[in-house]
Amino acid sequence: MxxxxxxxxxxxxxxxxxxxxxxxxxxxxxxxxxxxxxxxxxxxxxxxTREALFEALLCTNLDALTRRADELETSTSADEALLTWFRELVAFTQSYKGVVAMMAAAHTNPDSALYASCAAVHSAGTRLLLRAQNEGTARADMNGDDLFAMITALGWAVDQPSFAPRADHLVHLITSAILTNRSSRGR
Structure with a gap:
């Protein structure tokens, strides 16, 4: 160039x-x-296209979240790794209003410019979830699609002005539902 x-x-x-x-x-x-x-x-x-611009903007962040999952997978307990990564992904979704809808649409569309990065983030989250499940610290009745859906739903909710001030509390509620014995622990 x-x-x-x-x-x-x-x-x-x-x-x-x-x-x-x-x-x-x-x-x-x-x-x-x-x-x-x-x-x-x-x-x-x-x-x-708008999506190509967003791909360039978002892929850097999504790829960093994928690398972060790799780091957490080897450096901390399974439940803490999943919790930390979940919070960081939700914080990312808050940094760009409307990004959640784009990620949700790209997640299952191989023709999307965002597909590869969204698929990598989804896979990273699935690995963290599976690790926590194997250690008995996460619900056994959910999978990576469920995790991605919860992140997407939470990302949408905290994108709304009325819910944004409650983002930390909502993250705590959702992660308490995912991670066993989490509701009684601190945030």
């Missing part, structure tokens, strides 16, 4: 991160281009 094209791409991503944080997944592509100081055609050459 030419240096000026790489500079434009980097500038677009930096601005897009801010605009999406402010306005969520419905942020205007035209507004992102304007604020990045490039034309809409330039933005669309780099990111032909």
């Amino acid at each position: 030419r240096a000026d094209a790489e500079k434009n791409r980097s500038q677009i991503l930096n601005v897009a991160r801010d605009v999406v944080t402010e306005h969520g997944a419905d942020a205007s592509m035209r507004d992102i281009a304007r604020r990045a100081g490039v034309g809409l055609a330039t933005l669309l050459r780099h990111f032909p």
Whole structure:
């Protein structure tokens, strides 16, 4: 990639991160281009669809969450690993309003630009859940799809202004339902 094209791409991503944080997944592509100081055609050459732009923005975070699961899997107890990763994933979903719906849609759509990263996060969560189940610290009657659905539902809930202030409490409630003997422990 030419240096000026790489500079434009980097500038677009930096601005897009801010605009999406402010306005969520419905942020205007035209507004992102304007604020990045490039034309809409330039933005669309780099990111032909909104999903492609989100892929570039979100994949870095999703891939980091996948690596984080790998770290936690070897560095801490199974229940603490799952709890820590769950909280970090919910915090990520809160950083980009509307991202939960995109992740939920991409999760089962191999044609989606976000599919690979969402599938990797799903797989990482499943591994953490299975480890906790094998150690007897997580419910045996759930699977990775259930875990992903709970994260998605919780991500949607805390995306709503009326529930956002209760995010930590809601995470505690959900993780207490997943992890055995968790409800009596501290947060």
